[in-house]
Amino acid sequence: MRTLPKYKPYGRSLLRRCFPGALLALLPLASGCIAESGDCPEDISDQDITVSLVIEGGLPSQTRADEFTEEQGSLAESYINIDDLYVLAFEIGEGKDVADGNSVLKDIIWSPVEAQRLPESVISSNGTQVLLRTFLSSLDYDTSTPFSIVTIANTKKWLADGDTGFSLTTKKEADADRNKTVTKLSDLQKVLSYTKAIGESAPGVSNTSWAPDNATSSGIPLFGIKRTTLAGYDNKFHSSANPYPLGTIWMLRTLAKVEIYVDDVVDKTIASANVIGGGWNTDLHLIPFQNANPADLNRMEGYSTSGSSNYGSTGQVTLAPDFTNTNFTPSTSTSPLAMTPTTRVIGGVEKHVFVAYLPEYTLTGTFTGGGAASNDIIRVKFTDNGQEYPLAIAPYTDGNPGNQDVAHWQYLLRNHIYRFAITGVLDEKVQLIVKLMPWTAMDVNPVFPGEGYPEIPEPTN
Numbered sequence: 001m002r003t004l005p006k007y008k009p010y011g012r013s014l015l016r017r018c019f020p021g022a023l024l025a026l027l028p029l030a031s032g033c034i035a036e037s038g039d040c041p042e043d044i045s046d047q048d049i050t051v052s053l054v055i056e057g058g059l060p061s062q063t064r065a066d067e068f069t070e071e072q073g074s075l076a077e078s079y080i081n082i083d084d085l086y087v088l089a090f091e092i093g094e095g096k097d098v099a100d101g102n103s104v105l106k107d108i109i110w111s112p113v114e115a116q117r118l119p120e121s122v123i124s125s126n127g128t129q130v131l132l133r134t135f136l137s138s139l140d141y142d143t144s145t146p147f148s149i150v151t152i153a154n155t156k157k158w159l160a161d162g163d164t165g166f167s168l169t170t171k172k173e174a175d176a177d178r179n180k181t182v183t184k185l186s187d188l189q190k191v192l193s194y195t196k197a198i199g200e201s202a203p204g205v206s207n208t209s210w211a212p213d214n215a216t217s218s219g220i221p222l223f224g225i226k227r228t229t230l231a232g233y234d235n236k237f238h239s240s241a242n243p244y245p246l247g248t249i250w251m252l253r254t255l256a257k258v259e260i261y262v263d264d265v266v267d268k269t270i271a272s273a274n275v276i277g278g279g280w281n282t283d284l285h286l287i288p289f290q291n292a293n294p295a296d297l298n299r300m301e302g303y304s305t306s307g308s309s310n311y312g313s314t315g316q317v318t319l320a321p322d323f324t325n326t327n328f329t330p331s332t333s334t335s336p337l338a339m340t341p342t343t344r345v346i347g348g349v350e351k352h353v354f355v356a357y358l359p360e361y362t363l364t365g366t367f368t369g370g371g372a373a374s375n376d377i378i379r380v381k382f383t384d385n386g387q388e389y390p391l392a393i394a395p396y397t398d399g400n401p402g403n404q405d406v407a408h409w410q411y412l413l414r415n416h417i418y419r420f421a422i423t424g425v426l427d428e429k430v431q432l433i434v435k436l437m438p439w440t441a442m443d444v445n446p447v448f449p450g451e452g453y454p455e456i457p458e459p460t461n
Contacts, residue, residue, distance in 0.1 A: 048120075048135040048136065048137055048138055049135065049136045049137075049138055049141060049230060049233060049235075049238075049244065050133070050134075050135055050238055050239055050240050050242075050243040050244060051133070051134060051135075051136055051230075051243050051244045051245070051246050052131065052132065052133045052243040052244070052245050052246065053087070053131075053132045053133075053134075053149065053245075053246045053247070053248075053249065054129060054130070054131055054132075054247070054248040054249070055080065055085075055087070055129065055130040055131075055132065055151050055224065055248070055249045055251065056078075056128070056129055056248055056249070056250050056251060057073070057077075057078035057079060057080045057128045057129070057153070057219070057222060057251055058072070058073045058077075058078045058128070058250065058251065058253070058439060058440055059250045059251075059252065059314065059315070059316060059415065059438070059439065059440050060248075060250055060440060071417055071437040071438075071439065071440065072439075072440050073253070073439050073440065075127060075128060075214055076211075076212040076213055076214045076219070077212055077220060077253070077257075077439070078127075078128040079127055079128060079154070079212060079214040079217075079219040079220075080125060080127070080128060080129075080130055080153045080154070080219065080222065080251070081153060081154050081156075081217045081219050082123060082125050082130060083112055083217070084112060084153060084154055084155060084156045084157075084217070084219075085110060085112065085123075085130065085151070085152070085153045086108075086110065086111055086112070086150075086151065086152045086153070086166065087109040087110035087111075087121075087132060087149065087150075087151050088105060088107070088108055088109060088149070088150045088151075088152075088168070088188075089105075089106040089107040089109055089136075089147055089148070089149055089150075090103040090104065090105055090106055090147065090148045090149075090150055090185055091103055091104050091105075091106050091147060091148075091171065092146055092147060092148055092227070092312075097304070097306065097312070098148075098227055098297075098303060098304055098311070098312035099148035099150075099185055099225065099227065099297075099312065100185065100294050100295060100296050100297065101184060101185050101186030101189075101289060101292075101293070101294055101295025101296070102184055102185070102186065102294055102295075103148065103184065103185045104171050104182045104183070104184055104185075105168060105169065105170050105171060105182060105183040105184070105185075106140065106147060106170060106171060107136070107140070107170060108168055108170060109121055109132070109134055109149070110123060110132060110134075111168070112156075116168060118134050118135070120134050120135040121133070121134040122134070127214060133243055136230075140172070141230055142230065143229070143230045143231050143232075143233055144229075144231070145229070146227055146228065146229045146312075147227075147228065147229070148225055148226065148227050148228070148312060149225070149226050149228060149246065149249060150185065150188070150223075150224070150225050151222070151223070151224040151225070151249050151251060152166075152188065152221075152222070152223055152224075152286070153219065153221070153222040153251065154218075154219035154220060154221045154222055155190060155192065155221050155286060157196070157197055157200040157218060158190075158192035158193055158194075158196060158197045158221055159190065159192065159193070159196070160191065160192075160193045160196060160283075161196070163190070166188060166190075167183070167187075168183050169181060169182055169183050170182065170183070185287075185295070186289070186295040188286070188287060189285060189286060189287050189289065189295070190285070190286040190287075191283050191284070191285060191286075191328065192221055192254065192283060192284050192285070192286055193282070193283050194210060194280075194281070194282050194283055194284060194358075194359050195282045195283075197210045197218075198210045200218070207335060207336065207337060207338055208337070208338045208340060209275070209337050209338065209339055209340050209355075209356035209357060209358070210357055211340050211342075211355070211357060212357065220253045220254060220255050220357065221253075221254040221255075221286055222251035222252065222253060222254070223251060223252050223254065223286055223287050223288070223314070224249040224250055224251035224252060224314045225249070225297065225312070225313055225314055226246070226247065226248075226249040226250075226312070226313045226314065227311060227312025227313055228246050228247060230244065232244065249313075249314065250313070250314045251314060252288065252300070252314050252315075252316075252317065252414065252415050253414060253415045253439055254284055254285075254286060254359075254414050254415075255284070255357040255358060255359060255414060255415075256357070256358050256359075256360065256361075256412040256413055256414055256415070256416050256417075256418065257355065257356070257357050257358075257416070257417045257418065257439070258275075258339070258355065258356045258358060258378070258393070258412075258417075258418045258419075258420075259344065259353050259354070259355050259417065259418070259419045259420065260273050260339065260353065260354045260355075260378065260380065260391070260419075260420045260422065261344070261346070261351045261352060261353040261354070261420075261421060261422070262352075262421075262422045263421045263422060263423045263433070264349070265423065265424075266422060266423060266424055266425075268382045268383075268384065268422070268425070269352070269382060269383045269384075270341075270352070270354055270380060270381070270382060270383075270422075271381045271382055271383045272338065272339075272354075272380070272381045273338075273339040273354035273378060273379070273380045273381075274336045274337060274338050274339060274378070274379045275333075275336060275337040275339065275356055275358070275377055275378060276336050276377050276378070276379055277333055277334050277335045277336045278332055278333060278334065278377075279333070279336075279337075279361075279374075279376075279377030279378075280332075280333050280337055280356075280358050280359070280361055280377070281330040281331060281332055281333065281358075281359040281360070281361050282330070282331045282332070282333050282359075283330050283331050283359065284330065284359035284360060284414075285321070285326065285328055285360075288300060288317050288321070288414065289326055290319065290322060290325075290326070291322065291325045291326065292325055292326050292327045295326075298319065299317050299318070299319040299320075299321070300314060300315035300316065300317055300318075301315040301316045301317070301318045302315050303315055316415060316438050317413050317414055317415055317416075318407065318408075319407055320407040320410055320411045320413070321360050321411060321413075323362070330359065330360075330361075336379075337356065339354040339355060339356040339378075340354065340355050340356065341353070341354055342354075342355055346419075354380075358412055359412075360411055360412050360413060360414055361377075361411060361412040362374060362410070362411055363375035363377075363393055363394070363404060363409065363410055363411055363412060364404055364410045364411075373392065373401075375392045375393045375394050375401065375404065375409075376390055376391075376392045376401075377392070377393060378390070378391035378392070378393070378420075379391070380422070380430060382425075387428075389425065389428070389429065389430045390429075391420060391430055391432070393409070393412065393418055394409055394434070395409060395434055395436075396432045396433070396434050400429075408436055409436075415438060415439045416436060416437065416438055416439065417435075417436070417437040417438075417439055418434070418436055419434070419435045419436075419437065420432050420433075420434055421433040421434075421435075
């Protein structure tokens with residue numbers, strides 16, 4: 001019988017600084033193995049496979065040859081609530097190379113419900129990274145068959161009233177009980193309520209945009225997937241002290257981020273910024289499926305391209321959401337939404353910024369009844385007068401909104417930052433410099449100390 005030995009929880013000093021109110025709740029990690037106290041569960045078979053997995057609350061940085069300059073997410077924007085985390089293994093399916101909506105659930109590796117998860121699973125976290133260890137049964141896994149691991153986090157506060165969460169049935173459970181139906185990947189799709197999340201984070205306030213707050217365990221809903229195999233596993237080399245590494249699952253944020261600030265050359269101060277009524281959606285899809293049946297994940301860059309770094313795994317969304325073929329029509333707001341004033345370090349300088357985290361939204365066409373363009377959704381006021389200035393979500397040329405011929409200007413896309421620097425006001429219009437940036441993970445450098453236990457490093461911001 002093999003056991004997972006005791007180990008020190010990762011990132012204790014970070015948790016003490018960043019989660020002062022939640023430190024005691026997080027130290028036990030709600031896991032089957034309580035860090036630094038008690039024995040970890042025993043493996044049930046000498047033939048079981050010890051594996052480890054890292055989960056990151058963001059995407060990796062990439063070298064890009066297009067218009068994009070990437071930006072790292074903050075601690076709050078990359079936060080993973082381990083009490084609201086699912087780690088699930090899915091069969092890819094016969095004749096398929098990558099998982100799709102018809103792929104079936106193989107194992108519940110980790111769930112907030114202790115009775116559901118593999119009893120051998122243990123996790124630790126520093127807030128933006130999670131390290132998981134578990135035993136996989138050699139009766140269910142081999143070294144030649146690829147499978148996919150799916151991760152979902154931070155959804156509990158976003159579920160609509162009456163939605164009790166994820167109902168999970170593995171293939172083994174369904175085979176043993178004909179009254180049960182196996183869970184498919186498409187069954188994990190959820191319609192998340194943005195307005196519900198606003199109410200959860202600010203009770204009684206309905207007109208201010210939602211913002212992540214790791215101190216209250218309020219994170220952006222995240223989805224991740226990784227195609228993996230046990231091809232390199234060697235039972236003579238890998239053990240509980242040296243688990244087989246399955247790699248890193250990168251998670252995709254479900255929201256877009258819009259930022260507005262005044263450039264240093266302009267002698268103006270923003271008094272308020274709002275997203276107009278009708279200019280934002282009140283709900284969103286958790287998983288970026290491209291179609292309904294079969295549901296595929298080809299919105300993500302390189303997902304179905306063999307040999308790509310994202311093959312069968314999480315990638316940046318580059319294709320627009322299809323609100324027609326996914327059987328989901330988002331609800332459009334009827335009231336304005338105040339953007340949140342905050343500060344951000346941009347280009348090494350702290351700026352006063354107005355920010356909104358928003359669901360994906362159609363920017364093309366015109367509003368119902370005609371007239372204003374659908375991307376003309378922001379209104380800005382300055383402190384020196386009461387005049388309201390319109391601001392369109394678009395690339396700008398000579399101070400005017402430009403062509404919307406690519407997906408990231410036709411829609412607000414999840415996991416993208418739309419940043420607007422106001423450089424002046426001319427002829428009743430604001431002059432702008434616009435940057436569009438894919439969101440990446442926090443900049444961390446993994447350190448692997450002795451005794452075979454990787455230490456999750458502290459985030460840099």
